[in-house]
Amino acid sequence: MPEAYNTLRHVFGFEDFRPGQIEIIDQVLQGNSALAVFPTGSGKSLCYQLPALLLEGVTIVVSPLIALMKDQVEFLQSRGIKVARLDSSLSSEETKNVYRDLRNGDLKLLYVAPERISNERFFASLEGMEISLLVIDEAHCISEWGHNFRPEYLKLAIAAKALNVGRVLALTATATPAVVDDIREEFDIPPNAYINTGFHRPNLFLAFSPTEEEDRLEVLVNRLAATPGGATVVYVTLQKTAEILAERLTERGFLSRAYHAGMKSDLRSQIQDWFMESEDGIVVATIAFGMGIDKSDIRRVFHYNLPKTLENYSQEIGRAGRDGLPSHCEVLGGSQDLLVLENFVYGDTPQPQSIEGFVRYILAREDVFDLSLYHFSKQTNIRPLVLSTLLTYLELEGILKFTSPFYSEYKFKYLKPKAELLSRFQGEPGQFLRDILSLADEKKLWSYLNLDTAVNSLSVERARIVKAFNYLEENGLLEVGVSGLRQGFRLLKRPELQETAAMLRDKVQRNERGGIDRIQDVVTLINHEGCKTRYLLSYFGEDLKESCGHCGYCKTGATAKLSPPAEELSEATLSIVRQFCEKVGDKFESSWEAAKYLCGIASPNTGRTKDKAFGSLETAPLRLVEMALLQATNEL
Incomplete structure (x- = not known):
């Protein structure tokens, strides 16, 4: 070649x-x-x-x-x-x-x-x-x-x-x-x-030191002082943890900055550029950081909290030592992290009544219909990504078919006088353009056109109007904007409601089990009595044949076990639950929604809030919090 x-x-x-x-x-x-x-x-x-x-x-x-x-x-x-x-x-x-x-x-x-x-x-x-x-x-x-x-x-x-x-x-x-x-x-x-090409990276030293939350900062500081310096990424689960930990490390004299998806894009870009140029900077980040980062000399990657999955872990440690030089990768996360990760998995699973309401609404539509996924998410109280997944399941079952997403409204601004623009087009194309523009609602600066109205009024295909606006924009005659994103569908058949809802419940419960199993895979790796690298590679279908010689187990012959989290709520947690019930009453539609709120899991109907109660129990088991809420409500 x-x-x-x-x-x-x-x-x-x-x-x-x-x-x-x-x-x-x-x-x-x-x-x-x-x-x-x-x-x-x-x-x-x-x-x-x-x-x-x-x-x-x-x-x-x-x-x-x-x-x-x-x-x-x-x-x-x-x-x-x-x-x-x-x-x-x-x-x-x-x-x-x-x-x-x-x-x-x-x-x-x-x-x-x-x-x-x-x-x-x-x-x-x-x-x-x-x-x-x-x-x-x-x-x-x-x-x-x-x-x-x-x-x-x-x-x-x-x-x-x-x-x-x-x-x-x-x-x-x-x-x-x-x-x-x-x-x-x-x-x-x-x-x-x-x-x-295989996942084995002989230059990465893999260590696993599960540490209780109250001791973790000191352990991290000691590791940073003891291991060779260089650019470092410390991965955490929550945005709040990123900011607090970066501040604590700065107080200890380390050059550290936080990075997470909640920051404005300009600030994220600034931090990313700083890290790319730094020889010994520390970024404390959620998984929003690192995707596509091409920095070859990252010397250390710490997981202050447990990674979500072995896939995530493999990708995140893969950002270390791309120059082939020795690099240190260590997991410090402990049992409390398991609860947070499991809560997010459980919190993503729609409740049975939400799934039934979702199916009932879809099966009642006309053969051709469209939705605003944002508003439908609020209506069903199902998170947008989960909602898209449910709709995709219906498509895979042959119940409906996605058609093109579209915007219900175009807004446009003339970059040339309207008369001059129209004079450029003669015959049928010119008349077509005049007809379109005549339907627009002209304001002082922008004009607004409802595409459904235009299609029905002119009896033309939507694609022709879209191509016309594309052409006018590309040739510098209009500045075009869009709003009101809607997803189109075609309903292919109308199966029985309860049967369809049951099918979707089975699928989301399977996904929930898969999410919990993937968290358990992380625990199994940490607790594995043997070469950690070889076990990790086997998960991806690769047989190393022998121990790696460059992981914590191979160096010491010992495994620090990750202990299971507590299976009951503390009295302090129960007190927070009782106070919350007394204060909010029946503000939430269910005890499950209230439990998610206390555990810091936003839903379409509650969103995120600065209310002190939101996330106050983020390290408590979601299902136990729900049970405590039910009991507290009954006692009131």
Whole structure:
């Protein structure tokens, strides 16, 4: 493959490929769909960036990570490659320029979020284009057996067929054998086009020191002082913990900053840039940090709280020592963390009455209908991601079909005088445009058009109106905005209500069990009497054959056990529950909702709040708190 090697050297500046890269690139250039399971930091992105330059047409890269998109676009642009991204952080002018370059065939790569693929404006822009390669980053999200199932990923295979995509490349850093099977089946990937380079990182020292919460800060400070310095990531579960711990470490003389999804994007970018340039900075972060971070000299990764899953753990320690030098990875989390993690799993599971209300509403719709998922979430009191998952289950059962999401209203501002704009179009196109604009509600600066009204009034296809606005925006005649996102559906059959509700209850309960089992997998690793590295690799289907020699067990022959959490509530916790009942009365629709509130789990109907009661029992078992609430209510 001389052309691939020439491109590697002259465009990307590398002398040779890393393990697995040339095999995947060869499959893609032969026209095959492929799956690359490579550890974090092992060069997955080159597997599509290089072929994209050798293939005709455009390569679409689907990634949920805006930070990764931004970094890779800047890198490729620095190499003179025509590349762009479409995400929510772009201005309307920047978005317009991307669509123009896409339509003119000026792009070799375009990065988008998974939700963008089913957006009607974007889909209309892609129709008829030559898409040589569709790249699915974080491909494990397509599998219900994975640790991070995202229902919108299930639609990517459908979109690939609808757009006549040449081939698909799926990428992930973590996939169990069951997840690999799901990905391969979804995208018709043959056995010889699946490349797994293995997860073993001999330069990482894995230690497990489960520590009670009250002692954990001192243990962390001692570890930071005792282990060789360097850039460090300390992972925590809660945003509040990130801020408190960063402050405590700063007081102890460490250069430390917090990072979590609750911060404004500008501040997150500032902290990320600071960390990238720092030689010994410490970031105390939730899992929002690190995805797509390409820093080779992270020397230490601590888990102050337990990781959510072994997949999360593998990804997070994989950010250490990418330069191949020795790096220290240690778990300090203790039994209290188990309760927080389990609470979030239980808190995601909809109550039976919510599921029944969800099914009743759907089956009562007309054959073609649409929903605002935001308002439907409030109506059913089911969290948006869980709601999307339930709708996807109905689609997989053949009960309904997703159609394109759409915006109920376009707002637009004239960038040229209206008369001048209209004068550019003659004949039927000109009349069509006059008819559209005449239906808009013109305000001082912006005009507003309800698309349903326009479709019904003019008896035209919605797609034509969408394409017209795309054209006017791309040519600098209008600035266009959208509002009122709605998801379209087609109801295919109307099964019996109770039977359908029971089917969904079984699925969400299975997901709940899977979530709890994945937490238990973390406990099993910590308590395992043997080589930790070998056990971790076996989880991902890899047999190390012998002990690693570079984990805590191999060095000491000892295992510090993670003790089970307390199975009853303390008197102090029961007192908080009783006071809460006396104060709020019947404010909540159920004791379960009240228990979630006390444990810090937001629901669509309660949201997050600064009320001191919210999250006051975040380390208490959710189900025991519910039982205590029921008892306290009965006693009042």
